[in-house]
Structures are given as C-alpha cells and as structure tokens.
Amino acid sequence: MSETMNSAVRSEAPIxxxxxxxxxxxxxxxxxxxxxxxxxxxxxxxARVPYGxxxxxxxxxxxxxxxxxxxxxxxxxxVVACNTASAYALDELEKEIDIPMIGxxxxxxxxxxxxxxxxxxxxxxxxxxxxxxxxxxxxxxLNHDVTIWGKACPLFVxxxxxxxxxxxxxxxxxxxxxxxxxxLDIDTLILGCTHYPLIRSTIRKIMGEGVTLVNPAYETARxxxxxxxxxxxxxxxxxxxxxxxxxxxxxxTAGKFIRFANSIIKYGVLSxxxxxxxxx
Amino acid sequence: MSETMNSAVRSEAPIxxxxxxxxxxxxxxxxxxxxxxxxxxxxxxxARVPYGxxxxxxxxxxxxxxxxxxxxxxxxxxVVACNTASAYALDELEKEIDIPMIGxxxxxxxxxxxxxxxxxxxxxxxxxxxxxxxxxxxxxxLNHDVTIWGKACPLFVxxxxxxxxxxxxxxxxxxxxxxxxxxLDIDTLILGCTHYPLIRSTIRKIMGEGVTLVNPAYETARxxxxxxxxxxxxxxxxxxxxxxxxxxxxxxTAGKFIRFANSIIKYGVLSxxxxxxxxx
Numbered sequence: 001m002s003e004t005m006n007s008a009v010r011s012e013a014p015i016x017x018x019x020x021x022x023x024x025x026x027x028x029x030x031x032x033x034x035x036x037x038x039x040x041x042x043x044x045x046x047a048r049v050p051y052g053x054x055x056x057x058x059x060x061x062x063x064x065x066x067x068x069x070x071x072x073x074x075x076x077x078x079v080v081a082c083n084t085a086s087a088y089a090l091d092e093l094e095k096e097i098d099i100p101m102i103g104x105x106x107x108x109x110x111x112x113x114x115x116x117x118x119x120x121x122x123x124x125x126x127x128x129x130x131x132x133x134x135x136x137x138x139x140x141x142l143n144h145d146v147t148i149w150g151k152a153c154p155l156f157v158x159x160x161x162x163x164x165x166x167x168x169x170x171x172x173x174x175x176x177x178x179x180x181x182x183x184l185d186i187d188t189l190i191l192g193c194t195h196y197p198l199i200r201s202t203i204r205k206i207m208g209e210g211v212t213l214v215n216p217a218y219e220t221a222r223x224x225x226x227x228x229x230x231x232x233x234x235x236x237x238x239x240x241x242x243x244x245x246x247x248x249x250x251x252x253t254a255g256k257f258i259r260f261a262n263s264i265i266k267y268g269v270l271s272x273x274x275x276x277x278x279x280x
Numbered sequence: 281m282s283e284t285m286n287s288a289v290r291s292e293a294p295i296x297x298x299x300x301x302x303x304x305x306x307x308x309x310x311x312x313x314x315x316x317x318x319x320x321x322x323x324x325x326x327a328r329v330p331y332g333x334x335x336x337x338x339x340x341x342x343x344x345x346x347x348x349x350x351x352x353x354x355x356x357x358x359v360v361a362c363n364t365a366s367a368y369a370l371d372e373l374e375k376e377i378d379i380p381m382i383g384x385x386x387x388x389x390x391x392x393x394x395x396x397x398x399x400x401x402x403x404x405x406x407x408x409x410x411x412x413x414x415x416x417x418x419x420x421x422l423n424h425d426v427t428i429w430g431k432a433c434p435l436f437v438x439x440x441x442x443x444x445x446x447x448x449x450x451x452x453x454x455x456x457x458x459x460x461x462x463x464l465d466i467d468t469l470i471l472g473c474t475h476y477p478l479i480r481s482t483i484r485k486i487m488g489e490g491v492t493l494v495n496p497a498y499e500t501a502r503x504x505x506x507x508x509x510x511x512x513x514x515x516x517x518x519x520x521x522x523x524x525x526x527x528x529x530x531x532x533t534a535g536k537f538i539r540f541a542n543s544i545i546k547y548g549v550l551s552x553x554x555x556x557x558x559x560x
Contacts, residue, residue, distance in 0.1 A: 047338045048328045053441075055533035058327045061556075158438040161333075172449055253335035276341075278558040 007232035014039035014247070015224070016075030018066045021049035022257060023157075023194030024081030025264040027104065030221035031079070032246075032267060035228070037235040039245050041073045045277065047251035050157055051084040052126025052193065059128065063089035065277050067097060069249070076233050079224060080104065083125050083192050083216070087132040100227060105129075107223045108190050108216025109138035115212045116188040119146045122181040122211075124203075125192030127152040135192060149184055153177045153193075160195045170202050178206050190214045198264075248272035287512035294319035294527070295504070296355030298346045301329035302537060303437075303474030304361030305544040307384065310501035311359070312526075312547060315508070317515040319525050321353045325557065327531035330437055331364040332406025332473065339408065343369035345557050347377060349529070356513050359504060360384065363405050363472050363496070367412040380507060385409075387503045388470050388496030389418035395492045396468040399426045402461040404483075405472030407432040415472060429464055433457045433473070440475045450482050458486050470494045478544075528552035 017028055021044050028042055043066050045051075051059050063085045070078055078101045080086045086103030094101050112121050112135075123135040130150040139148055155173050164170045181189065189211050191197055197215045204213060228234040239245040246267060250257045254272035261269040297308055301324050308322055323346050325331075331339050343365045350358055358381045360366045366383030374381050392401050392415075403415040410430040419428055435453050444450045461469065469491050471477055477495045484493060508514040519525040526547060530537045534552035541549040 047334060047342075053536075054327060058532045062327075154442055155438055158435055162434055169449055169452055172452075252338045256333075 010076050011228075011233045011235050012039075013074055013076035014041045016041050016043070016070030016073065016078040017081045018043040018045070018063075018070065018078070018085070019082040019194060020044070020051035020062075020084065021046045022161075022260045022264070025261055026194050026197050026215075027079060027081035027217045027220055029265045030217045031224060032265065034221045035225050035234065037238050039235070039239055039243065039247075041070060041075055041247045041249070043069060043249045043277075044257060044272075045251050046257055047277075050126070051082060052128050052157060053154060054084075054128065056088040056128070056132070059085055059088040060092050062277075063093060064096070067093050069275065069277060071097060071099070073247075075099065077102065077224070077228065079220065081194060081217075081220070083194065084128045087129045087134040100231070102220060102224055102227065104194065104216040104220045105134050105192070106138055107219035108192065108214055109135055110142060111216075111219045112188050112190050112214045113139045113142040113146065115214065116143070116146060118185070118187040119143075120184060120186040120188070121146055121148045122184070122186040122189040123148060123150045123192045124153045124156075124177065124181075124189065124196065125150065126157070127154055129192055135190060149181060149186065151177055151181060153196075156193065156199065157195045160198050165199055166202060170199060171206070174199070174202050174206050178203070182207065186211060188212045188214060190216065192216070249275050251275065251277045290356050291508075291513045291515050292319075293354055293356035294321045296321050296323070296350030296353065296358040297361050298323040298325070298343075298350065298358070298365070299362040299474060300324070300331035300342075300364065301326050302441075302540045302544070305541055306474050306477050306495075307359060307361035307497040307500055308526075309545045310497045311504060312545065314501040315505050315514065317518050319515070319519055319523065319527075321350060321355055321527045321529070323349060323529045323531075323557075324537060324552075325531050326537055327557075330406070331362060332408050332437060333434060334364075334408065336368040336408070336412070339365055339368040340372050342557075343373060344376070347373050349555065349557060351377060351379070353527075355379065357382065357504070357508065359500065361474060361497075361500070363474065364408045367409045367414040380511070382500060382504055382507065384474065384496040384500045385414050385472070386418055387499035388472065388494055389415055390422060391496075391499050392468050392470050392494045393419045393422035393426065395494065396423070396426060398465070398467040399423075400464060400466040400468070401426055401428045402464070402466040402469040403428060403430045403472045404433050404436075404457065404461075404469065404476065405430065406437070407434055409472055415470060429461060429466065431457055431461060433476075436473065436479065437475050440478050445479055446482060450479060451486070454479070454482050454486050458483070462487065466491060468492045468494060470496065472496070529555050531555065531557045
C-alpha cells in the first residue's frame with residue numbers, strides 16, 4: 001500500500017480525545033467547530049474524576065489505561081484534553097505509542113508567549129498542573145523575556161460542576177484566587193484547566209478588560225488541524241449518517257455525563273457507553 | 281480449636297476501616313477514643329475520591345476491591361466509614377463475606393430516630409447518599425412517627441478539603457443548603473457524610489442551638505464496641521510497641537493524606553502505604 005493510500009485510509013479514522021471527566025468537552029466543542037468533518041472518540045474518566053489533586057504517578061497510570069482503550073478504537077491521533085494529564089502524563093505516554101499525541105498545555109503556552117506585551121503572564125490551573133511547572137517550562141522555551149506566576153484554583157472545578165457559573169460565591173472565590181495576579185499586573189492569563197472557560201465571564205469581570213484570557217482549547221483544536229493537514233490525515237469528506245461520527249465513553253454511568261455534555265456542546269449527545277477502564 | 285480459643289485469637293486481629301479518602305478518619309478518631317486497645321487497618325481510596333457523586337454500580341465495584349484488600353489483612357470486622365459506600369454497597373457486600381460489617385448509616389439513623397421529639401428530621405449528605413433514600417428507610421423502620429427531609433450538599437466536601445472550615449464562603453453555601461431545613465422546623469439533623477463533622481461549628485451556627493446534630497461517627501464506634509463485645513472479639517490487652525497498631529493504606533501517594541490525617545487524629549500518623557487497589 002502506498003504512503004498516499006495509507007494516509008487516505010488513516011484520515012478516515014477517528015480522533016481520540018480524553019479527559020478526567022467532562023471538562024475535555026470544551027476541547028471537543030472546538031474540534032467540532034474547526035474541523036467538522038472529523039470523527040471523534042471521547043473518553044471521560046468519570047468514575048475517577050478529578051485528576052487535578054492527585055499524584056503524577058496515579059495520573060500517568062490512569063492516562064495509560066485510557067490511551068490503550070483509544071488505541072484499540074484505532075484512532076489516528078490522541079488529544080489529551082485535560083491539563084493535568086497533559087502536564088503529568090503526555091511526555092511519558094508519547095514514548096510508548098506510535099500515533100501522534102497533542103496536549104492542551106503546549107498550545108496554550110504558545111499563545112500566551114506570543115500575546116504578552118508586558119512579559120507578565122499568569123496561569124490558573126489545578127494543584128497538579130501548577131505543581132508540575134509545565135506552563136512555565138514551555139513558555140520560557142518560547143520567550144525568555146517573561147515572568148510567569150502560577151496559581152492553583154482547586155475550588156473552581158467543583159463550583160463549575162455544581163453549575164455556579166455566575167454566582168456571588170464563585171465571584172468571591174475567584175477574587176481570592178485572582179487578586180494576587182491582579183496585583184502582579186499580569187497582561188495575559190492562561191485558563192489552564194478545561195473547566196475554567198465555563199466561568200470565563202466571572203474571570204473576565206475580576207481581571208478586567210486589559211488582560212488577555214487564553215483558552216487552550218481553541219489553540220489545541222487549531223494545532224490539531226495543522227498537524228493533521230501536515231501529515232495528510234485531515235478527513236476530506238463530511239461524515240455521513242451511520243458513520244458514528246461522535247462516540248462517547250465514560251467509566252461511571254452515563255446519565256449525568258450526557259446531561260452535562262448537552263449543556264456544553266450543541267451536537268445532541270444522545271448516548272455514552274460505560275466501560276471498565278481498569279481492566280484495559 | 282474451641283470457640284473460646286478461636287475468639288481469643290480473633291480478638292487480636294485488627295479492625296478494617298475504609299472510606300473514599302480522608303473523611304473516614306473522623307470515624308477512626310472515635311474508634312481510637314472508645315476502644316483504644318484495638319488495632320486498625322485503614323484504607324482510603326484517595327486515587328478515586330470522591331464517591332459521593334458517582335453511581336451505585338461504581339461505588340459497589342470500588343468497595344468490593346477494598347473489602348478484598350482488607351480481608352487479605354485478616355481483619356476481624358470491617359467498618360464502612362463512608363456514608364456513600366454504606367448506602368450503596370454495604371447490603372451487597374455483606375452477602376459476599378463471612379466477617380461482620382458495620383456501616384455509618386444505621387447507627388446514625390438509630391440516634392436520630394431516638395433523639396427527635398417533633399418527629400421532624402433532616403439529613404445532609406452527598407448526592408449519592410441522599411439519592412439512595414437509605415436514611416429514610418432505616419429511620420422509618422425504627423420510628424413510624426417521623427418525617428424526614430434529605431438535602432444533598434455537594435460543595436461541603438471540597439470546601440472541607442480546601443480547609444475552609446470557618447469561612448464566609450462556607451457560611452454562605454451552608455446557609456443556602458440549610459435554609460429549607462430550618463424553614464421545615466426540623467429538631468434533629470444527621471451529618472450524613474464523614475467530612476461534615478469538620479464543619480460542625482458552621483452548621484451549628486446556622487441551625488441554632490435548638491437542633492440536635494447527630495454525628496454517626498460517634499454512634500458507629502459505640503455500636504462497633506458493642507458488637508465486638510457480644511461476639512467476644514474485643515481486644516483485651518493494650519497494643520504494644522511493634523504491634524503495628526494503626527496501619528494506613530491509600531491508593532494515591534501518601535504525602536497529602538498524612539498531612540490531613542495528622543490534622544484530624546491526634547495519634548501521629550507517620551506513614552501510609554500506597555497500594556494499587558484496582559488489581560485486587
């Protein structure tokens with residue numbers, strides 16, 4: 001089989017996307033917008049969510065199980081749509097598999113490094129992502145004239161999951177987390193957790209209009225498209241009916257996931273299949 | 281071997297205690313106080329915490345793995361020190377093993393059924409525990425003249441885990457959750473999640489002095505003692521040095537667990553061993 005034919009066949013394969021739970025759906029939403037022909041197999045580890053306050057070792061172990069699951073679904077690439085897993089597990093897992101992987105950290109870091117004018121960048125994320133120092137590492141590789149401050153915001157995820165997207169309590173907690181970043185006079189803020197774009201308006205209100213908010217989901221979808229194009233893996237034809245364009249898998253029962261998914265992405269998520277990921 | 285001798289040997293065996301994470305340590309604290317001779321093997325499922333917003337099926341699967349782990353440690357009894365696991369998994373797992381099990385729900389329900397004078401009882405707990413209706417079921421078995429209202433308080437666990445034990449945000453969230461129970465004029469409130477006793481003073485402030493707060497941890501330790509006594513399984517001699525009196529196991533790395541454990545129980549928790557529970 002020639003390289004071209006092989007690419008043509010591979011380009012029909014789905015994109016694998018995974019997250020600790022539902023947050024990665026903000027990345028799926030961007031992929032659906034920017035490359036609407038593509039098929040997607042999504043895995044949300046809803047039985048073991050959250051990852052953001054767990055150890056590197058545990059996050060690698062969980063991510064490895066999911067990558068194997070997605071490989072078994074013959075995906076052409078894997079998007080790690082979770083900042084914590086991107087921070088802790090991506091480098092490790094890239095070495096173990098043959099298909100290309102993209103995380104959300106590098107694309108977010110790139111935009112921030114380009115966007116800043118004052119060279120003062122803030123990163124808000126889970127404890128794990130901040131603790132890893134990975135945003136600092138990637139940004140400093142691209143732009144030496146920057147200072148980066150990381151701030152863990154552990155209550156944002158539960159507040160989002162409880163639906164308090166616009167609420168005085170979320171305002172108050174956001175004010176506590178963000179005040180020191182305002183005082184440091186940053187001009188660019190990375191929303192370094194896939195849940196955070198869902199409270200973007202609260203963050204915007206507190207940070208003010210002068211600060212650029214970077215949503216890595218958007219940039220990740222853009223880089224994904226570029227990478228698929230370069231490798232001749234971009235799907236050319238729209239997916240047809242019966243093509244199973246979007247498939248969702250979760251490790252806990254599907255009901256709550258489906259409700260949340262439908263509030264995030266406009267495509268009607270009618271079903272999600274529960275699988276036992278621990279055996280993979 | 282005679283029954284008596286067998287009991288004497290068995291009484292030296294440790295008590296197994298488990299929880300989704302750290303909350304069960306409030307139960308351990310009570311056991312240490314009330315039956316200080318006993319040895320304890322604790323398992324906290326810190327890699328998969330929390331359980332309270334997950335499905336029955338998943339909570340049973342996780343609990344079954346832990347019960348097998350504790351059995352392998354030759355425990356003489358198992359305390360399910362987690363309301364969600366008691367609500368979802370206890371009945372199922374009791375059928376599968378030979379050693380006696382005690383949950384936290386029944387003891388809490390018993391005290392509430394006895395304590396109420398107006399017959400109006402409130403239960404606050406995780407979504408899962410409230411959804412199971414198990415507190416209602418047990419209380420109504422004991423006292424027919426009661427009305428019970430359950431209220432899920434999903435943000436309490438993350439607020440406690442972030443250490444906001446006395447904080448205006450916790451006050452505000454507690455006020456939202458508890459106002460309807462105040463309006464219903466309950467005289468007894470069950471703290472139906474092992475994290476909640478840690479914000480007892482906030483709950484007390486909002487509910488007022490007229491409402492009896494029931495902490496199932498205390499009652500569970502009392503019933504445990506009674507059960508061991510009845511079965512001749514109470515450990516007679518104090519544990520000596522080198523006796524490994526208290527052993528702690530977790531599924532994620534131990535560092536954070538040890539810090540939190542030492543803030544809850546006065547006995548110095550010097551170490552916790554990480555184990556891979558998924559393979560059990």
